[in-house]
Amino acid sequence: MLHSPGHILSILQQVPDPEIPVISIVELGVIRDIQVNGSAVEVKITPTYSGCPAMKQIEDDVRAILKKEGFEEVIVKTVFDPPWTTDWIPEEAKEKLRRYGIAPPEHTTQDKSWLTGKQKTVLCPRCRSANTQLISQFGSTACKALYQCKDCLEPFDYFKCI
């Protein structure tokens, strides 16, 4: 078996995010570091939100799949620095979110409109209309805000840019 961090990363690519199963935990950007020492491996993960209830599940899933792949000792550590950002979600994963019905984070956090409160245009994931409005800063999970499309009238989740 090839015990390189790259190999382990490809294994972890198979672990779906517990809340948004169309993207993997690697695409979500929560895997921060992988250290291999023989048949022991240490994986560092970072929470998306402080209170994200999926973190425990992600930790268990990482441990389970690596044990199954033959690693005898699997240590999963939580790190906070640098704090998670939606900038770590790659473009392909954003497209997967859109197809799943979740509007992906627009632009990057370099755009400080989330701080100043100025709203940016969020496209409806169903009809791609730009005629949408913010219903609530807070949605069905910590990482999402609630929007509504004023053309097709569908409410939808927007993956907040943080």
Next chain:
Amino acid sequence: MSNALFQYTLRLGDSSLILAQRLSEWTGHGPFLEEDLALTNIALDTLGTAKSFLEYAAQVEGKGRTDDDLAFFRNEREFFNPLITEQPNGDYAKTMVRQVIMDVYHLYLYKELAKSKDTTLSGIAQKAIKEVTYHVRHSASWLERFGNGTDESHQRAQDALNELWQYTQELFETPGSEKELLAQGVAVNLQDIQAKWETHVDELIRKANLKKPENVFMQRGSLDGIHTEHLGYLLAEMQHLPRMHPTAKW
């Protein structure tokens, strides 16, 4: 040193834990669906921050206790959360005024704590800043709406401000045990934060056309574990399940 760090981290954790418990009381009782979701999300963020601080406190203490032990198996006098966090929710104006006071406080507290020489504390703070920035926008917008809304909403917001102001000075008190941590660049200088907090909150009160309470007798006590009568009831509800079934796992 490590005992001072334990106390410091414990107080940060208690502050978020008790506020989160209060906020979660709104779950299923919010004035409308979106607000119910908002408050529940804010409670969850705040609880997550509390968990991070309490996990670290348990680790610093090094006596084998866990974050759950600290949350569920301590008594009232062993909690160090500021008195304002344990005050009952009251009406929505009171909850939002308490939240404005705490959100702005947390924003500047965590901005400073993000520079702490203690890398765990600074990591937790960096994480929390992003979340608290959203919280401030939420509570500040409600204060503005209540203050500039109807006579009734204005009066309720003013009443809440008048009642809660007596608990604000305590947020900036530094216990003797923190002096060393302050000198080491681990703890945050609360006097610096007070000035920023006042400027920000004064501006929000002004925008809401409310009056800042003056000549208020300031309550204190939480640094010594002395609380208002409300904490005991809150803990009874929060702790009764794990205390009745201390070995339960789920």
